Amino acid sequence: MKSLGILLTVFAFCSTAQSLPIVVGSKRFTESYVLGEIAKTALQNAGFTVEHKQGMGGTIILWQALVAGEIALYPEYTGTIGEEILKTKQRLNTDEIRALLREKGVGMTGELGFDNTYALVMERDRADKQGIHKISDLREHPELNVGLTHEFLDRQDGWAPLSARYGLQMRNVRGIDHALGYAALRNGSIDVKDAYSTDARIAENNLILLDDDLHFFPQYKAVFLYRLGTDPRAVTALEKLAGTLDTTRMTRLNAEAERTKNYALAAALYFGQKPEPVAGQLAGKIGRWIWQHLQLVGASLLLAIIVGIPLGIRASRPGPISDFILSTTGVIQTIPSLALLALLVPLPFFGIGPVTAIFALFLYSLLPIVRNTATGLQDIATPVRESAAALGLEPQAQLWKVFLPLASRTILAGVKTSAIINVGTATLAALIGVGGLGEPIISGLNLNDYSTILQGAIPAAVLALLVQFFFDGLERVFIPKGLRLKQ
Amino acid sequence: MIELKSVSKSFGASIALHETDLCLDAGKTTALIGPSGCGKSTLLRLIVGLLEPTTGTIKIEGQIVSASVILSLRRRIGYVIQEGGLFAHLTAAQNVLLMAKHLKRPPGEMHTRLRELCELTHFPENALTRYPVELSGGQRQRVSLMRALMLQPSVLLLDEPLGALDPMVRTRLQDDLKEIFQSLQQTTLLVTHDMAEAGFLASRIVLLNEGRVVQSGTLDDLRTRPASDFVRDFLHAQRGLAEV
Numbered sequence: 001m002k003s004l005g006i007l008l009t010v011f012a013f014c015s016t017a018q019s020l021p022i023v024v025g026s027k028r029f030t031e032s033y034v035l036g037e038i039a040k041t042a043l044q045n046a047g048f049t050v051e052h053k054q055g056m057g058g059t060i061i062l063w064q065a066l067v068a069g070e071i072a073l074y075p076e077y078t079g080t081i082g083e084e085i086l087k088t089k090q091r092l093n094t095d096e097i098r099a100l101l102r103e104k105g106v107g108m109t110g111e112l113g114f115d116n117t118y119a120l121v122m123e124r125d126r127a128d129k130q131g132i133h134k135i136s137d138l139r140e141h142p143e144l145n146v147g148l149t150h151e152f153l154d155r156q157d158g159w160a161p162l163s164a165r166y167g168l169q170m171r172n173v174r175g176i177d178h179a180l181g182y183a184a185l186r187n188g189s190i191d192v193k194d195a196y197s198t199d200a201r202i203a204e205n206n207l208i209l210l211d212d213d214l215h216f217f218p219q220y221k222a223v224f225l226y227r228l229g230t231d232p233r234a235v236t237a238l239e240k241l242a243g244t245l246d247t248t249r250m251t252r253l254n255a256e257a258e259r260t261k262n263y264a265l266a267a268a269l270y271f272g273q274k275p276e277p278v279a280g281q282l283a284g285k286i287g288r289w290i291w292q293h294l295q296l297v298g299a300s301l302l303l304a305i306i307v308g309i310p311l312g313i314r315a316s317r318p319g320p321i322s323d324f325i326l327s328t329t330g331v332i333q334t335i336p337s338l339a340l341l342a343l344l345v346p347l348p349f350f351g352i353g354p355v356t357a358i359f360a361l362f363l364y365s366l367l368p369i370v371r372n373t374a375t376g377l378q379d380i381a382t383p384v385r386e387s388a389a390a391l392g393l394e395p396q397a398q399l400w401k402v403f404l405p406l407a408s409r410t411i412l413a414g415v416k417t418s419a420i421i422n423v424g425t426a427t428l429a430a431l432i433g434v435g436g437l438g439e440p441i442i443s444g445l446n447l448n449d450y451s452t453i454l455q456g457a458i459p460a461a462v463l464a465l466l467v468q469f470f471f472d473g474l475e476r477v478f479i480p481k482g483l484r485l486k487q
Numbered sequence: 488m489i490e491l492k493s494v495s496k497s498f499g500a501s502i503a504l505h506e507t508d509l510c511l512d513a514g515k516t517t518a519l520i521g522p523s524g525c526g527k528s529t530l531l532r533l534i535v536g537l538l539e540p541t542t543g544t545i546k547i548e549g550q551i552v553s554a555s556v557i558l559s560l561r562r563r564i565g566y567v568i569q570e571g572g573l574f575a576h577l578t579a580a581q582n583v584l585l586m587a588k589h590l591k592r593p594p595g596e597m598h599t600r601l602r603e604l605c606e607l608t609h610f611p612e613n614a615l616t617r618y619p620v621e622l623s624g625g626q627r628q629r630v631s632l633m634r635a636l637m638l639q640p641s642v643l644l645l646d647e648p649l650g651a652l653d654p655m656v657r658t659r660l661q662d663d664l665k666e667i668f669q670s671l672q673q674t675t676l677l678v679t680h681d682m683a684e685a686g687f688l689a690s691r692i693v694l695l696n697e698g699r700v701v702q703s704g705t706l707d708d709l710r711t712r713p714a715s716d717f718v719r720d721f722l723h724a725q726r727g728l729a730e731v
C-alpha cells in the first residue's frame with residue numbers, strides 16, 4: 001500500500017514537471033487490461049509518455065473518467081456504447097455511433113477487428129453428432145442440459161429473452177460458475193453453456209460457438225474511445241491498430257495474459273516483440289506462493305489466537321453472552337467464503353487486498369479456537385476447580401496457573417484445526433489478488449489447466465501436512481508433561 | 488474457632504442445609520458424619536466460601552466469611568477433598584508449592600517446609616517429582632494433604648479424604664492423620680460416612696441428616712444417649728467385622 005502511495009506521488013510529480021502523460025484507462029477484466037497495454041505501447045512507440053490505469057471499474061466509471069478528462073482513452077465495445085452509454089434500443093451502425101459520440105466530445109477509432117459478444121458454446125463432437133450448429137437448432141433438442149453463468153441467467157439481455165426470441169423450450173437450465181462450467185461441459189454434465197466469443201478456452205477445449213442466426217446478441221466490436229482534444233498524432237497511432245486484431249489473435253493474447261498474469265507481456269506479443277522471460281523458474285514461483293500463503297495463514301491465525309482464546313475463556317462461563325459468542329462464531333463459519341469476501345470487499349477499510357483476506361481467514365479461524373478453549377475449560381473437573389479456588393488463588397491466577405494449562409491440549413487442538421482449515425481456505429485469497437497457493441489453483445481453474453491447478457494444490461496439501469507435524473511438535477512444548485503421560 | 492449462625496443453603500427449591508447453628512472448637516478435630524446427600528460437603532463449601540449461604544453468617548476466628556476477605560481466609564484454611572483434586576499438569580512438589588510460590592515465599596524456606604511435610608505425611612521424597620498420574624491413590628491423598636498444610640493453616644477441612652482408598656491404605660492413613668491432628672492442633676473438620684473413622688480421629692462428632700444437625704457429641708454420647716431413632720439406626724448400620 002505504501003509503495004503504491006509513493007508511486008502515485010511520483011506519477012503526480014512527473015505529470016506536473018514533465019510533458020503531461022497520456023492516461024489510458026481499462027476495465028476490470030483480462031481483455032481490457034491487454035487492450036490498454038497495447039494502446040500504451042502503441043503510443044509509447046509514437047513517442048508519448050503514457051500511464052495506464054489498469055482495471056478502474058465498469059463501463060460507467062470509465063466513461064465518466066473519460067468525459068471528466070481523468071483519462072484520455074480506453075477500450076470499449078460497440079454494443080456497450082449503444083446500450084449503456086448512448087442508452088438506445090435501436091441497433092446503430094458504426095457511423096451513427098461515431099456521430100452521436102462526437103456530440104459528447106468523444107472520438108471512436110475504427111474497429112480493432114474482433115467481436116467479443118455473448119455466445120452459446122457446445123463440445124464440437126457432441127454438437128456435430130446431433131447436427132447442432134446454430135442456436136435455432138436447439139429447438140429440436142429441449143432435452144439438452146444447459147449450464148449458464150448466474151450473470152447471464154439474470155441479465156435483461158440474457159437467457160430469458162434469448163429463449164423467447166428463439167422459441168427454445170429447454171427443460172434443464174441451471175446456474176453454474178463460469179470456470180467450472182467448462183469442466184462440466186467436458187465431463188458431460190452439461191451440454192450447452194454461455195461464453196464470450198474471445199474466451200481462450202473455446203479453442204482450448206475444442207468447443208464451437210453456436211451461430212446466432214436470429215442476431216439476438218448485439219455486436220460487441222472492440223474500439224478505443226478517446227477525448228476529441230487528444231493529440232492528433234496519438235489518435236493516428238491508435239487508428240493504426242484498427243483491423244489488426246481478429247478473434248483468433250485476441251483469444252490467444254487473452255490466454256497468454258491469463259496464463260502469465262502479465263498484461264504487458266501479452267501486449268509485447270502483439271507487437272511481435274520477444275516476450276520477456278517469465279519471471280523466475282517454477283520452483284521460485286511456488287516458493288513465492290508458499291511464502292505468501294504462510295504469511296496469510298500466519299497473520300490470520302495469530303489474530304485468531306489473540307482474539308479467540310479470550311473469547312473462549314469468556315464463553316466457558318454459562319450465560320447469554322457465552323451463547324452469543326458461540327453462536328456468532330458458528331454462524332460465521334457457515335457463510336460461504338466467496339460470499340464473505342464479496343461482503344467484505346465493498347466495505348470502506350477492506351477492498352481488494354491482504355487486509356480483507358486476512359480478516360476473512362481470521363473470522364474462519366475463530367470457531368475452533370473459541371469452541372475448544374471454552375470446552376477445554378468447561379471440562380475441568382469440579383474438584384480441581386474447587387481446589388484451585390480453595391487454595392486462595394485469585395481468579396486470574398487460577399486461570400493462568402491451573403485452568404489454562406489443564407485445558408492446553410484442547411486449546412492447542414483447536415488452534416491446530418484452525419491452522420489446517422486456514423491453509424485450505426487461504427487459497428481463496430487469490431480471488432482478491434493477494435496471491436498465495438490459490439493463485440495457480442484459480443488461474444488453473446479458469447484456464448482448465450490441471451497442471452497449473454496442481455502447482456497450487458500439491459504444495460497446499462503438503463503445507464497442511466507440515467502444519468500438522470508442526471503442531472504435533474508444539475504439543476511437546478506447550479502441553480505440560482503431566483498431561484501427556486499415560487495412566 | 489468456626490462459628491455458624493443460622494446458616495442455611497438452598498439450591499432453588501431444594502434445601503441442602505436447613506438453618507444451622509454450629510460451633511467448632513479451636514484446636515480440636517470435629518467429624519461431620521451422615522448419609523450421603525445430607526449436606527456435609529455443602530457445609531464445608533460454605534465455610535471455605537465456595538458457596539454463599541442463603542441465610543446466616545459464618546465466622547472463622549472472629550472474621551465473617553465474605554467476598555472481601557475470602558482470599559486471605561482461604562490462605563489460612565487447608566482444604567482436602569476426596570480424589571485429592573490435584574492439578575494433573577504439576578508434579579507432586581509443584582502441587583504442594585504452587586501457592587507458596589504464588590505468594591513469593593523464599594525458596595529455602597519453602598523447601599525446608601516441603602521436606603518437613605514429607606516426613607509428617609510419610610510421603611517418599613523421591614516421589615516428589617512424579618506427576619499425579621504416576622502416584623497411587625494413597626500417595627495422591629498425602630500430596631493433597633501436604634498441599635493443604637503447606638502454608639500452616641489454622642483451619643483444616645477434609646471432605647472424605649480417605650473415601651476412595653482401599654482398606655489397608657485407609658487404615659495406615661487414618662493412623663497418620665491422627666498423628667498429624669495431634670501434633671498440629673488445628674481446628675479441623677473432617678467429613679466421613681464411617682462412624683469408626685469419626686470416633687477414631689475426632690473428639691466430637693456432628694451427625695447430619697437431610698440438611699439438619701441431628702445430634703452432636705462424643706461417640707459415647709451418641710452411643711449411649713441417641714437423640715432419635717435415626718441416630719440409633721445410623722449407628723447400627725455401621726457393621727463391625729465382629730458382628731459378621
Ligand SMILES: Nc1ncnc2c1ncn2[C@@H]1O[C@H](COP(=O)(O)OP(=O)(O)O)[C@@H](O)[C@H]1O
Nearest residue numbers: 498502503521522523524525526527528529530
Ligand atoms: N450445586 C448444587 N446444585 C444443586 N443441588 C446441590 C448442589 N450441591 C449439592 N446439592 C444437593 O444438596 C444436597 C447435599 O449435597 P452434599 O452436600 O454434596 O451432600 P453430601 O453430604 O453427600 O456431601 C444433595 O441433595 C445435593 O443433591
Ligand SMILES: [Mg+2]
Nearest residue numbers: 527528529646
Ligand atoms: Mg460429599
